[in-house]
Amino acid sequence: MTVRALILGFLGAMLIAxxxxxxxxxxxxxxxxxxxxxxxxxxxxxLVVIAACPMIxxxxxxxxxxxxxxxxVCALVLIGCSIPSGGLMxxxxxxxxxxxxxxxxxxxxxxxxxxxxxxxxxxxxGGAYDPKAMNAFLKGTGSGKLVDLGAVPWRQWxxxxxxWLSLVFVGSIAIICISLIVHRQWASRERIRYPIAEFANxxxxxxxxxxxxxxxxxxxGLLSVFLIRCINGLNAWFPDADIKVPLVFDFSAIGRQWxxxxxxxxxxxxxxxxxxxxxxxxxxxxxxxxxxxLGLSQPIVVLLLVALTKAGIEATSSYTGEGTMxxxxxxxxxxxxxxILYIGRRYYWDVARQGLTFVPRQGVEGYAAWAFRILLLAxxxxxxILIATGLDWPFAILTVGMILxxxxxxxxxxxxxxxxxxxxxxxxxxxxxxLFGAASAGPKVLVIVGLLCAVWTLDFRECxxxxxxxxxxxxxxxxxxxxxxxxxxxxxxxxxxxxxxxxALASNYSHGVPFQDGWGTSITGHFTxxxxxxxxxxxxxxxxxxxxxxxxxxxRLMNMHPDPKFLWAAGIGLALVLTVGALRxxxxxxxxxxxxxxxxNTYPLQMFSHSFLLGWFIKTVVTRLGGSRxxxxxxxxxxxxxxxxxxxxxxxxxxxAVYYAITGLPPNKxxxxxx
Numbered sequence: 001m002t003v004r005a006l007i008l009g010f011l012g013a014m015l016i017a018x019x020x021x022x023x024x025x026x027x028x029x030x031x032x033x034x035x036x037x038x039x040x041x042x043x044x045x046x047l048v049v050i051a052a053c054p055m056i057x058x059x060x061x062x063x064x065x066x067x068x069x070x071x072x073v074c075a076l077v078l079i080g081c082s083i084p085s086g087g088l089m090x091x092x093x094x095x096x097x098x099x100x101x102x103x104x105x106x107x108x109x110x111x112x113x114x115x116x117x118x119x120x121x122x123x124x125x126g127g128a129y130d131p132k133a134m135n136a137f138l139k140g141t142g143s144g145k146l147v148d149l150g151a152v153p154w155r156q157w158x159x160x161x162x163x164w165l166s167l168v169f170v171g172s173i174a175i176i177c178i179s180l181i182v183h184r185q186w187a188s189r190e191r192i193r194y195p196i197a198e199f200a201n202x203x204x205x206x207x208x209x210x211x212x213x214x215x216x217x218x219x220x221g222l223l224s225v226f227l228i229r230c231i232n233g234l235n236a237w238f239p240d241a242d243i244k245v246p247l248v249f250d251f252s253a254i255g256r257q258w259x260x261x262x263x264x265x266x267x268x269x270x271x272x273x274x275x276x277x278x279x280x281x282x283x284x285x286x287x288x289x290x291x292x293x294l295g296l297s298q299p300i301v302v303l304l305l306v307a308l309t310k311a312g313i314e315a316t317s318s319y320t321g322e323g324t325m326x327x328x329x330x331x332x333x334x335x336x337x338x339x340i341l342y343i344g345r346r347y348y349w350d351v352a353r354q355g356l357t358f359v360p361r362q363g364v365e366g367y368a369a370w371a372f373r374i375l376l377l378a379x380x381x382x383x384x385i386l387i388a389t390g391l392d393w394p395f396a397i398l399t400v401g402m403i404l405x406x407x408x409x410x411x412x413x414x415x416x417x418x419x420x421x422x423x424x425x426x427x428x429x430x431x432x433x434x435l436f437g438a439a440s441a442g443p444k445v446l447v448i449v450g451l452l453c454a455v456w457t458l459d460f461r462e463c464x465x466x467x468x469x470x471x472x473x474x475x476x477x478x479x480x481x482x483x484x485x486x487x488x489x490x491x492x493x494x495x496x497x498x499x500x501x502x503x504a505l506a507s508n509y510s511h512g513v514p515f516q517d518g519w520g521t522s523i524t525g526h527f528t529x530x531x532x533x534x535x536x537x538x539x540x541x542x543x544x545x546x547x548x549x550x551x552x553x554x555x556r557l558m559n560m561h562p563d564p565k566f567l568w569a570a571g572i573g574l575a576l577v578l579t580v581g582a583l584r585x586x587x588x589x590x591x592x593x594x595x596x597x598x599x600x601n602t603y604p605l606q607m608f609s610h611s612f613l614l615g616w617f618i619k620t621v622v623t624r625l626g627g628s629r630x631x632x633x634x635x636x637x638x639x640x641x642x643x644x645x646x647x648x649x650x651x652x653x654x655x656x657a658v659y660y661a662i663t664g665l666p667p668n669k670x671x672x673x674x675x
Contacts, residue, residue: 009072021085035420043649201473217637321429327434329601421674442549468489
């Protein structure tokens, strides 16, 4: 790890953290990050390896980048990718400001006085309505500046910024610590695949001159897919040309024969096939049961939903995480968390013992023991901050635990299964409503937990932990110490969070909140208090509102009333993952992986399932006909396919940015991955 690598990685991370919100929400360009395999990072890495590194090598060999340097830069920039958009800033300012405006417009909110249940330190101005400041936030000041620091009423924002950034920062430290603890178990003991890290390491291992870069199949894959992206990208800009390589196949007319399939959630996607070359290539690197499970996840769940609907059994989900399908996913995530602990039980137990006693244990790295100690402190700090806002301690502990569970399982899905765009589709708010009921939880608990979900966990497509575990693996393969990578991640987050929050606010007050992004504004702004208002109506109708507000923390536990649908749905999700996980461990011929029950019925798999199935089929055919030797021979081709996708996507991101700089108009968008 060199000073040059640290500086470049830190600056790259700050550039993404600061500019990402403006790129996505103000300029309305293609997402700068978008998922856990960001084109701007890995497309840039491809160009550095195949173009910049050879040029530097020829110009001055002593200045050439070493693989470890490229690994450090890549890892730090990936950490920065967790901040500016879906990871946090896309929703942060809107989630805690728009409810103050909506409270003026929603009669139900006013009647139930739902805003009074929000802690003042979590809302700008303590939740008080300031017409002038609110108008500037909604419409902008019209100053013409890209960011206008002087337009922000900083006095109103000091308290919520201190509360939220402190909470997210200590929570992020806990996530980094978990990543360090599981790293050696996942990477060395279980030897899971890390497809994203493997792609990066194969590129950087030769520093631009290795066997991969000289492989003809690599260049065949890269140039073929890059050409397809160029043709289709030009078609997106000039549709009248009508020259296009088909990657979308619409068979929806067939669905008229089976309307129940089309009407099921996600059913229409089965007959609207979209092929994503990167997903096809990633499936080639996965274990066969993983590729098959990802490919079949959507057809199986659609058929299941059709059967449940015909049987009159409820199968619903919601943004708040309520509904049987959301609760099933929670049960499946809980089961996967238990499997992760069980598989690595001996190692994690030794880490905990060394962390608590300071007595070295065989096979436990020093950084893992320190990560365990800091994890306990960070968890306690996060719980303490929530208690200080008024959240009862049982719910503070439970909520922080559920958030860490969700991040850990999403990271495992990314590392083991190559799913670079993942949505959990369950929320802590929905679990609390299902497990405790509105009366036991009370409106204040629902509001605080709901705000936390709206700000931090409503969208997992760019959440922190998958970036961390892949960055650790990239650096570890390049002989960079995981502990040093973890410290770098903390430094990036400490500065990046503050910088991104300041720029996002200055952008909001200059240009107005980006209402064209309905998910990041309207849905996020209504998320928490719609749920709280429904709960207040329900409790008032039952005559239990005042009693619910007076419960002590222990009384809330004693009066919990689980929804039977929650118990059944979560129990089924738990059983599915544990059963299939056990069968996979004991039967070598077992064809399915429990990841199916973690990702089915989610938007990413509606988009990617066809591609994963095709990749599994290609791998199966190559392996059956040519064996492991032929499989290894075609690996460079698949790496080239991914590289071509990255470079093609990066090209049209650049074209869009240049078009906006010249015309000031939002460009036509060409999406390599689903938006």
